[in-house]
Every structure is written in C-alpha cells, then in structure tokens.
Amino acid sequence: MxxxxxxxxxxxxxxxxxxxxxxxxxxxxxxxxxxxxxxxxxxxxxxxxxxxxxxxxxxxxxxxxxxxxxxxxxxxxxxxxxxxxxxxxxxxxxxxxxxxxxxxxxxxxxxxxxxxxxxxxxxxxxxxxxxxxxxxLRHERSTPDTNPLTDRECQILKALADGNGYKAIGHDLHISVDTVRFHIRNIYLKLQVHTQSQAVAHAVRRGLID
CATH class of the missing domain: 3.40.50.2300 (Response regulator)
Structure with missing residues (x-):
C-alpha cells in the first residue's frame, strides 16, 4: 500500500x-x-x-x-x-x-x-x-567538470535521462535490476543528490552526460 x-x-x-x-x-x-x-x-x-x-x-x-x-x-x-x-x-x-x-x-x-x-x-x-x-537543462549546461562517475554510471544516468526504467536499463546493459539500483545509489552519493530528477539535472548542468 x-x-x-x-x-x-x-x-x-x-x-x-x-x-x-x-x-x-x-x-x-x-x-x-x-x-x-x-x-x-x-x-x-x-x-x-x-x-x-x-x-x-x-x-x-x-x-x-x-x-x-x-x-x-x-x-x-x-x-x-x-x-x-x-x-x-x-x-x-x-x-x-x-x-x-x-x-x-x-x-x-x-x-x-x-x-x-x-x-x-x-x-x-x-x-x-x-x-x-x-x-x-541544455541551455543551462555549464562547462564540463571532472566527471566523478564511471562509464557504467554515466550509461545508466543517460538511460534514466532518456526515460528508461530500471528493468529496461538492466535488459539493455545485460545486468540485473539489483545491479542497476546499486549503480544508482552510487550516483546519488557521488553527486550528493536524493532523486533521479536531481541526478539528471546536476549531471546535465555539469556536462557529465549529453
């Protein structure tokens, strides 16, 4: 419930x-x-x-x-x-x-x-x-920062920005949904955010993803 x-x-x-x-x-x-x-x-x-x-x-x-x-x-x-x-x-x-x-x-x-x-x-x-x-976000985007994210984390964050759910991301990247969640938790920690929308907003503004 x-x-x-x-x-x-x-x-x-x-x-x-x-x-x-x-x-x-x-x-x-x-x-x-x-x-x-x-x-x-x-x-x-x-x-x-x-x-x-x-x-x-x-x-x-x-x-x-x-x-x-x-x-x-x-x-x-x-x-x-x-x-x-x-x-x-x-x-x-x-x-x-x-x-x-x-x-x-x-x-x-x-x-x-x-x-x-x-x-x-x-x-x-x-x-x-x-x-x-x-x-x-495209127009607010700043000069790219040093990227704290791994290539896999960037892939997952880009997929989230494109509107994909955890299951679809796991299927496309050939990893489990639990592994997707693990990477997303790490993304949140590195970017110091709490939600997907915050993570995407911060990453695009900093030029971490396209």
Whole structure:
C-alpha cells in the first residue's frame, strides 16, 4: 500500500484528490493538509511514501516544503501538482528534491499513475514539463567538470535521462535490476543528490552526460 499525503490549500481540489487516491487499489491518503507546515508537523509520526504538493501555499511555499520534507525524510518522494509551468519554478522544484512535476490539468488517471511511478522510484512529469526540462537543462549546461562517475554510471544516468526504467536499463546493459539500483545509489552519493530528477539535472548542468 502506497501511503499518500496531499498538500493543497484549495479545499475542493484537496478533498477531490483524497477521494481519488482512496478509491484506487494500492493507494491510501493517510492525511491531507492546507499548508506545508501542517503536513510537516505529522510526517514523522505518520510517514507517507509520496507527498503530492502544490507550489503556491499559504506560509511556506511548496518548493521550500520539498526541501523540508527531504531534510526530514530523505526517502519520501514529493510530487508537485501545480498550475505553474514557468521554467524557473520547474527547475527550482526539481533541484529542491521533487521527484516529479505535474500540472493540475493532468487527467486523474495520469495523476494516480504518477503517484505509483514516484513510489517505485521514477520521476513522472507532465509531457509539456518534460520538454521544458530538457530544453532548460541544455541551455543551462555549464562547462564540463571532472566527471566523478564511471562509464557504467554515466550509461545508466543517460538511460534514466532518456526515460528508461530500471528493468529496461538492466535488459539493455545485460545486468540485473539489483545491479542497476546499486549503480544508482552510487550516483546519488557521488553527486550528493536524493532523486533521479536531481541526478539528471546536476549531471546535465555539469556536462557529465549529453
């Protein structure tokens, strides 16, 4: 069972999302909140697997909320669900530690699939957001640094950036899924990141992968 926390200040949207989540096999909304502060006050006692969070919130905004969640619970996945599509907000959210980024016009079925994907370690994004991220990272790319990653780690990170899952990467590289996970853990440690989206963003900006 994937435990979900919802952070959304609009009551109708928040309650609708909670009903949607609770009506889906394998998902459970364990708490819902109108502010990041409210959510942060309970996540240690009732830890969620995935937090679905808006950006524009009263008090602490969603981007600061992501940082606080990852500081308190590094293994918790955070999905942004927002009206904002601006490059700056998308990039700030991903660099803060968000696992994925969805716009609110995303169909309900895709939101549910994104929650499940995030719980599996993926980085779901609305299609228009994914295109923005690729465009933004290419233009933000800096002069290549000394690469701390091995050739195999670069292969795996490039495959993640191309949208491949662990099983597909293992099949293509003729290694087990557990070996893929081992390499990804090493990538996270070397780049000092916590999520796939952070790893890809850092690697592209530093010129470690194309």
């Amino acid at each position: 994937v435990r979900v926390s919802i952070v959304e200040d609009q009551d109708l949207i928040r309650e609708g999302l909670a009903i949607l989540v609770d009506g889906t096999p394998g998902l459970e909304c364990i708490h819902q909140h109108a502010s990041a502060e409210s959510m942060l006050s309970v996540i240690q006692q009732q830890p969620p697997d995935v937090v679905l969070m808006d950006i524009e919130l009263p008090g602490m905004n969603g981007i600061e909320g992501v940082k606080a969640v990852k500081a308190a619970m590094p293994d918790c996945e955070v999905l942004m669900l927002t009206i904002y599509e601006e490059n700056e907000k998308v990039f700030d959210a991903l660099c803060a530690g968000a696992s994925g980024y969805l716009v609110k016009k995303t169909p309900p079925a895709q939101i549910l699939e994104a929650i499940l994907e995030a719980a599996r370690g993926g980085s779901p994004m609305s299609s228009q957001i994914a295109r923005k991220v690729v465009h933004l």
